[in-house]
Amino acid sequence: MFGEILQKFADKSPISVMVHGLLMRLLNAEAMDGWFESVSETQYTRKILFSSLVALMMQVVCRVRSNVHVAYLNSNIETSRVAVYDKLKNIETNTSRGIVQYIANESRLIISEMKGCNAPILPGYSTKLLDGNCIEASEHRIKELQDTKAGALPGKSLVVFDPEFDIATDVIPCEDGHTQERALLYKILEIVMPKELWVADRNFCVLSFMFGIAARLAFFVIRQHKQTPFNPLSEKEFIGETGKGKVYEQKVLLTSEDGKKMVVRRIIVELNTPTRDGETEICMFTNLPAEHADALKVADIYGKRWGIETAFQKLEKYLNSEINTLGYPKAALFGFCLALVAFNIYAVVMAALRAAYPDKDINKEVSDYYVAEEVSTTHGGMLIAVPEEDWNVFIHGSVVEISMILLYLSSKVNLSKFKKHKRGPKKPPRPKNKFKGHPHVSTAKLLATRAP
Numbered sequence: 001m002f003g004e005i006l007q008k009f010a011d012k013s014p015i016s017v018m019v020h021g022l023l024m025r026l027l028n029a030e031a032m033d034g035w036f037e038s039v040s041e042t043q044y045t046r047k048i049l050f051s052s053l054v055a056l057m058m059q060v061v062c063r064v065r066s067n068v069h070v071a072y073l074n075s076n077i078e079t080s081r082v083a084v085y086d087k088l089k090n091i092e093t094n095t096s097r098g099i100v101q102y103i104a105n106e107s108r109l110i111i112s113e114m115k116g117c118n119a120p121i122l123p124g125y126s127t128k129l130l131d132g133n134c135i136e137a138s139e140h141r142i143k144e145l146q147d148t149k150a151g152a153l154p155g156k157s158l159v160v161f162d163p164e165f166d167i168a169t170d171v172i173p174c175e176d177g178h179t180q181e182r183a184l185l186y187k188i189l190e191i192v193m194p195k196e197l198w199v200a201d202r203n204f205c206v207l208s209f210m211f212g213i214a215a216r217l218a219f220f221v222i223r224q225h226k227q228t229p230f231n232p233l234s235e236k237e238f239i240g241e242t243g244k245g246k247v248y249e250q251k252v253l254l255t256s257e258d259g260k261k262m263v264v265r266r267i268i269v270e271l272n273t274p275t276r277d278g279e280t281e282i283c284m285f286t287n288l289p290a291e292h293a294d295a296l297k298v299a300d301i302y303g304k305r306w307g308i309e310t311a312f313q314k315l316e317k318y319l320n321s322e323i324n325t326l327g328y329p330k331a332a333l334f335g336f337c338l339a340l341v342a343f344n345i346y347a348v349v350m351a352a353l354r355a356a357y358p359d360k361d362i363n364k365e366v367s368d369y370y371v372a373e374e375v376s377t378t379h380g381g382m383l384i385a386v387p388e389e390d391w392n393v394f395i396h397g398s399v400v401e402i403s404m405i406l407l408y409l410s411s412k413v414n415l416s417k418f419k420k421h422k423r424g425p426k427k428p429p430r431p432k433n434k435f436k437g438h439p440h441v442s443t444a445k446l447l448a449t450r451a452p
Helices: 004-012 014-026 029-039 050-061 068-073 081-088 093-114 181-189 207-215 295-303 306-318 329-356 368-385 388-396 399-411 443-448
Strands: 126-134 156-162 167-174 196-200 219-223 237-241 245-255 261-271 281-286
Touching (some): 014 368, 014 388, 029 050, 029 093, 050 081, 196 295, 207 245, 237 295, 261 295, 281 295, 388 399
Antiparallel strands (some): 219 281, 261 281
């Protein structure tokens, strides 16, 4: 299957081979440049291929290189550094969005073939988790930013996450960092399909959005915003208890801005422990039929919304998703979207492990941190040692063949190397001794005072 050198890496670090093999398959130059030509509206290729930009930025996103400049110095791009930055700052947002969609579709095909999906949150429904992400303030390198101390926001986006495949399926990038997330919801409605279940926080509790989802024969579980008007049609009824509190349900009437009416269920969870903001209850609106999901199930579904919060945490912790040296909005959004691409590639690896070890709870037992650490420490040497043509098995293989290769590599993974270690309860902070008049202390002397 592999050349001699690649086989050695497959034996010793199969995770690294899986990740780079997927990168070669999904982001190879021929596929990327062909795809770019089919979707680009105004930008065109002259001296810098789109695939070269993707390869350069993926090194930064995956923390193989510390920044864009270092990645450029180690690339084969023959144009100037200024030309590279100029190309990045003009990447169209539809291109950034499109590459996420493209890789998500390819990833879904492989995961389905391997049968590595998670169990559906609600059988019979395709669940989508929706949340917004504001890219952190960038450095003030751009001339227009140099006279201000205020944080410079290069953009924000809405991200759609599929918990069954564990991938980001779509993103709505926006260059204006001050744009309200609600202002982008009309673009989400354009992709809503029948029988989908959309789960979102109260920031997306907008009447036009909920009515739009229902009009597309889809469903929602959205946390109630205090300013969203409704008319109660029944008293709240106690349904049962969960680990978080008592659950109630009532029927309510929603009226849209244009006078349309819709009867929905309002689920109330009276919390055993208040939230960080001191709230004692969480309320949700849903148009799910009660026979498909009772109030307890709806409360559980909303709790699964934290899946997308966890995804954002992984993006921030293991990938360089917000490259603050990229101040131009298009460049910053392109970097964020490539981080979503990298996240999806890692998701395919995790799906392969789930398929190869069905008796293990891979999501709970395998540490994303250790996986990322393994890849980062092995990746550079592997690229130097392995002949480029050895990766053709990934580039030219069919979906069935790629799935078989990933399952073969997964069978070689020593799961104990990547086992999560649960952190114990946090200890209360201890009072500090000031040692007045002594800015330093001797560690050895303090250790000598320790009781035997």
